[in-house]
Amino acid sequence: MIDGSNFSSNTNILLLSILAMSIILAFYFLVGFISRIKKLKLLGASGKLANLLIFSLLSTSLSFFLIGVSGYNALTYEEVLAEVEIDPIEQQKFKALLRFKDGTEMDFELLGDEIEIQANILKWKSWSNILGLRTSYRLDRVVGRYSKLSDEKNKKRSVFSLTDETDLDIARWRKQYEYLNFLLDVEHGSASFVSAKKNQHYQLVVTNDGLILRNSKTNKN
Secondary structure (H helix, E strand, O other): OOOHHHHHHHHHHHHHHHHHHHHHHHHHHHHHHHHHHHOOOHHHHHHHHHHHHHHHHHHHHHHHHHHHHHHHHHHOOEEEEEEEEEEEEEOOEEEEEEEEOOOOEEEEEEEOOEEEEEEEEEEEOHHHHHOOOOOEEEEEEEEEEOOOHHHHHHOOOEEEEOOOOOOOOHHHHHHOOHHHHHHEEEEEEEEEEEEOOOOEEEEEEEEOOOEEEEEOOOOOO
16 A cells, blocks of 8 residues: 555655656756857757757646645645554443554543544744644643533543653643744644544644544554
């Protein structure tokens, strides 16, 4: 199976190589054109000029294409933070295993019909995403959530922290990014919740806007 990110990366490398070669050839034909003009070799100069225009056009087209692709990738950026496995124990009670991309695992026993994961988000201006600045996030809590409001009000709740006590507190975390305040679009809390009524496998994803719990293709039937 082709990995989409690898395919995109390899394609970009190929296009960048072609772009670099086109620029080199365009420069070569420019030098040749100037040389022919100085020597009054008009026929040779016209050939160099034609080649110069072809490779200049190719270089310009590839440049705009790569800028467009880069901008699209930046604005649709997603990063998978963890795999989330749900294992129901009984009605309104389930286990949740979070397996992070660094191999760390955290498991919780939660009450409710749904799992909710919360985070603090620093969202940057769209144009800064194009320059390569990615959403800054700090996972906060995992919560067992009831579908019915009456259950949410009256039944026992379960909330666990996803932040290590040794981590920076929120105020100090924000302070780390003070020098980028002019690029900041909004600072907000983000949460995503999904059903936990059956064995499910989700992906916890951060986008430019916040968190998403996405149904995984590896779900058991």
